[in-house]
Amino acid sequence: MAGDSKSLTTKVESGSPYQLDPSQTLRAASALLKKISGDSVARKDNGGKANLLEDADEEEDSDETATTVWLNVTTKKHIADQRKMKPGKIIVPFPLQSATSPSLRICLITADPQRKYKDIIASERFPAQLSSRINRVLGTEKLKAKYKTYESRRQLFAEYDIFLADDRIITRLPNLLGKVFYGTGAKRPIPVAMQGKPENARDEAGNKRVKLSEGGDKLKRSEITPEALAHEIERAVGAALVHLAPSTNVSIRVGKSSMTADQVAANVDAVVTSLTEKYIPKGWRNIRSLHVKGPNTAALPIWLADELWEDEADVLEKLPEAVVKDKKKRKRALLETGAANTAEAEDETKSTKKSKSDGAEKAARKAALKKQKEESKTAIAAA
Known part of the structure; x- marks a missing residue:
């Protein structure tokens, strides 16, 4: 389905419409990078004054002038x-940041004992350039x-610029680090697999291991090697991080202004593919729109849904009946639709009669009180 001249986005001419059009993504990335570059030149021409309102955490790359490129995803229903x-990790073809950047400072949070991982990082087999960027190793007990x-x-x-954490303890860190780290997603610890490969995942016959809860053996893992740990870090x-929340919007960092348009487009494609397959319920059917943007630019659309609903069952053939609050009108509506039974009608009648009798008693009390006041006035005047 190709887009016409009035469309904001174009879609693939053949196959399912639930996929990105590479040409549309490339055009949006090119226009966005051009806008960011133009704004940067304009700021320099105006005296090169820094914008104090910009988020310092947005520029985590070694290139200090690089500006973050975001992918904004809007869904039809809540994602989580x-x-x-x-946070979820999506591996992109062009890493967002190099672990060996000279200005990068990394803090590694590990399971106890921390000495085990300090020795691995200090090993000759661990890349020296990467170990120099890991400025601190913290165990959970010392952190606490x-x-x-x-x-x-x-x-x-x-x-530190980046915090990495053993994926076995990542769920314990919100209590240990508090809202300072988890109030925003700027430096939320990134999970890292710090265990070796499983040794008994399958038996000798090639069958899957029986779970421990079902009477099987406990999963055993080998010790992680320095090369494997460096690769995971x-x-x-360099991964794109996904922070899920109970909302219909999520923003993911997919590139930077120092990249080419082709590189940004490739990262966008990889992130969207992973989101639809792993993170977003119902995949493409639940996506309403996809946009790319910079911190201070307009959002450029790369994909827009043709329908606003996820499933055909969500579309109502007629509007639901309005709830009538007035008792008399509700009784009349129930009688007209045949939904009122004798007991309910009697209850409505009783309540109406009761309200009338209560009103009569109230009027009688008012009249008696008025008569008493008049008699008192007459007695006072006569005296």
Whole structure:
């Protein structure tokens, strides 16, 4: 289905419409990078004054002039039932950041004992260029004992650019680090697989291991090698992170202004493919729109849904009947539709009669009180 001249976006001419048109993505990426570059030149021409309102965490790349490119995803229904504290990782063809960047400062949070991982990083087999970027290794016990106060956590937050954490303890960190780290997604710890490969995932016959809850053996893993740990760290640093929340919007960092339009388009395609297959319920059917944008630019559409509903069952053939609050009108409506039964009608009648009798008694009391006042006035005047 091709888009006409009035369409904001174009779609593929053949096959399912639930896929990106590479030409549309490339055009949007090219226009966005051109706009960001033009704004950068304009700022320099105006005296080169820095914008104090810009988020310093947006520029995490070694290239200090690079501006973040975001993919904005709008869905038809909520993506998640509750906020996910563990961010998802999407590996992109062109990493968003290099783990060996000279200005990068990494803090690695590990399961205890931390000495085990310090020795791995200090090993000769671990890349020296990467180990120089890992400025600190923290175990959970030391993290819990040393960073209890709000100020100490703020200081830790400010000291490092990226926080990596063992994926086995990632769900415990919100209680240990608090809202300083989890109030925003700027430096939320990124999960890293810090265990070796499973040794008994299959038996000798090639069958899958029986779960421990079903009477099987406990899963055993080999010790992770320095080369494997370095590979996992590099993948985590360069990945696109997905922070899911109970909403219909999610923004994902997919590139930077120092990339080419082809590189940004390739990253967008990889992120959208992973989102539809793994993170968004119902996949493409639940997506309403996809846009790319910079921190201070308009959002450029790359895909728009033709319908606003996820499933045909969500479309109502007629409007639901309005709820009538007035008792008399509700009784009349029930009688007209045949939904009122004798007991309900009697209850309505009784309540109406009761309200009338209550009104009569109230009027009688008012009349008696008025008569007493008049008699009192007459007696006072006669005296």
